[in-house]
Structure formats: structure tokens, C-alpha cells
Amino acid sequence: MEEPGTVYFTGTAGAGKTRLVQAYQSWMKSAGYDAITVNLDPGNESEKFTPDVDIREWVRLSDVMDEYGLGPNGAQVAASDLIAIRIFEVKQAVQELKTDYVLVDTPGQVELFAFRESSKAIVDALSGDRSAIAFLFDPALAKSPSGFVSLLLLSATVEFRFRLPMVNLLSKVDLLTPEQREEVTSWGDDTEQLLAALDRDAPTPDVQLSSETLRAISALSPLASLLPTSAEDGRGLESIYQAAQRIFGSSEDIEPSQAPPEDP
Ligand SMILES: Nc1nc2c(ncn2[C@@H]2O[C@H](COP(=O)(O)OP(=O)(O)OP(=O)(O)O)[C@@H](O)[C@H]2O)c(=O)[nH]1
Ligand SMILES: [Mg+2]
Numbered sequence: 001m002e003e004p005g006t007v008y009f010t011g012t013a014g015a016g017k018t019r020l021v022q023a024y025q026s027w028m029k030s031a032g033y034d035a036i037t038v039n040l041d042p043g044n045e046s047e048k049f050t051p052d053v054d055i056r057e058w059v060r061l062s063d064v065m066d067e068y069g070l071g072p073n074g075a076q077v078a079a080s081d082l083i084a085i086r087i088f089e090v091k092q093a094v095q096e097l098k099t100d101y102v103l104v105d106t107p108g109q110v111e112l113f114a115f116r117e118s119s120k121a122i123v124d125a126l127s128g129d130r131s132a133i134a135f136l137f138d139p140a141l142a143k144s145p146s147g148f149v150s151l152l153l154l155s156a157t158v159e160f161r162f163r164l165p166m167v168n169l170l171s172k173v174d175l176l177t178p179e180q181r182e183e184v185t186s187w188g189d190d191t192e193q194l195l196a197a198l199d200r201d202a203p204t205p206d207v208q209l210s211s212e213t214l215r216a217i218s219a220l221s222p223l224a225s226l227l228p229t230s231a232e233d234g235r236g237l238e239s240i241y242q243a244a245q246r247i248f249g250s251s252e253d254i255e256p257s258q259a260p261p262e263d264p
Helices: 017-030 061-068 072-096 110-115 117-126 145-162 178-189 191-200 205-220 237-248
Strands: 005-011 035-039 101-105 131-137 166-170 226-228
Touching: 005 017, 005 110, 005 237, 017 035, 017 101, 017 131, 017 237, 035 072, 061 072, 072 110, 072 117, 110 117, 110 145, 117 145, 131 145, 131 237, 145 166, 145 178, 145 191, 145 205, 166 178, 166 237, 178 191, 178 226, 191 205, 226 237
Parallel strands: 005 101, 005 131, 035 101, 131 166, 166 226
Antiparallel strands: none
16 A cells, blocks of 8 residues: 655644644545544644544643643653654554545644654654645734744744645635735745835834845745635635645546635
8 A cells, every 4th residue: 555645734833733634634535535633732632623643642741741840831842752752653553544644733832843853753753755744824923024934934944854845824814805815825926025015014123134034045945835725614625635746746636526615
């Protein structure tokens, strides 16, 4: 059997990772694909989310806090190391489910995921040759030009660190007006538009830092276009699938009629 395609969903706290993983799994199932969800967040308390493989069976944030006398953030760091030690058991649980696609929800502390050695070890151990990262741009941050640049920097950091193909998503797009959505996606397509938007803001140190950061990032890698998505109304879920297929290099394609409308 071909190895499953694995997509890690990451992004800042509250960007919509957990709901998107669930919505995307439902969409995949309704389109006839076999996908499982894996929760890698030891502190995930969402009662509505019942992942197929749950890291909390091995490591639970509340237990780590009690056992080591740590607060929630210190416990996330310790938990990440504990997860790295048990990751091959998690991998085995995933393999036993014999699926085509694995959708992985990651902890909200994106700096933990992006910077700690243990998360690199976790991703390396879980990933086969067909793996990608979906980075969520939260519209609450992405709708301001300097917030957008901060997310670009974070996304580029994740990309350089994991060296996996990336798909950048604009999440919760149902919360933006059509004009806002167009403006934000245009920044992802065109550095000049984003620089112009920064120039329109007052020249505070924050805006100057963003302009210089943007110049540095765009010299390193071309800007990534954002796919607008919504777990609320199902927009863009098919585009995630298509982007993943391009990355995984499969010729298999879907009938457009099976999918919900892209832009209701
Ligand atoms: N309107 C709207 N709200 C959303 C969408 N996706 C998520 N939300 C809301 O945004 C909040 C955060 O969603 P989560 O899916 O828990 O986000 P997360 O990135 O997993 O959060 P952490 O794991 O805590 O970092 C919740 O109140 C969700 O209901 C969406 O597509 N549209
Ligand atoms: Mg979550």
C-alpha cells in the first residue's frame, strides 16, 4: 500500500486549526476519501473533537502540570519532549488504521512547534515522503499589513525549519468582507501591494520593522499565495485537497460536482 499523505495544520493560537482539521476530514469523507485525524496537542480540551489518534492517550497536559509542578506553558515544553519519546507508538497507532490521508492538529503554541528540537523530531518521525504543512493565517492578525508580515515571517520560519512543502491558508474567511478577503489575498500574491499597504500606515517603528522584514523574507522565498478557507461554511476545503495532491504528486483527481461550492 502507498504511504499515506500527511498534512500538519499549524498556526497561531486560535487560528482555527482544530475546527479546520475536523471540517476538512468531513469534506474528504463526503468526497469519498479515507482520512484520519491525529491530535498532537496534549492540552486540547475540545469536547467536540474526537480524533482517531489522540496524543492525550500517551501525554496529557494536565497530568504533566501536576506531575512536574509546571504552569501550562512550561508543561507544553515538557510535554513536547515526552511526546518525542513516545512518538513511535503514535506512529504505530496511525499505521494500524491503514488510511490514505492523515490530518494532524498541532498545539496552539506555534513558537513551541516552530522552534523546539522535539517538534522537529516528532514531525520527522511521523512523516513519510508524502508530507506537507498547512499554515493558517488568522484573519484577526492577517487583516492588518504588519500583522500579515508577522505571519509571513512565522510561516517562513516553519518552512525553513521543517523543510516540508507548505500551503498557506487564510482561515475563517467567512469573518471577512469580500473586500477584506481580496485585499488580504492580494498581499499574499504581490509583495508590492503589501509594501504599499504598509506605506499607507503611520510610519511607526512597528511598520518600519515590518517593511524591512518583508524585504528580507521576499529576498529569501517568493510570497506564498493564500488559499481562503472556512470551517464554518466549507469554503476552500477542496482547494486544500488540490494543493495537497499537487504536492503529493498523485494523478488522482476529484469530480468538482462532489465538492461543496467554493464561494457560496
Ligand atoms: N467564523 C469562524 N470561526 C471559526 C472558524 N474556525 C474556527 N473558528 C472559531 O475560532 C476559535 C478557535 O478555533 P479552533 O479551531 O479551536 O482554533 P485552534 O487554532 O485549534 O486553537 P488552539 O488549539 O487553542 O490554538 C473557536 O471559537 C472557533 O469556533 C471558521 O472557519 N469560521
Ligand atoms: Mg486547537
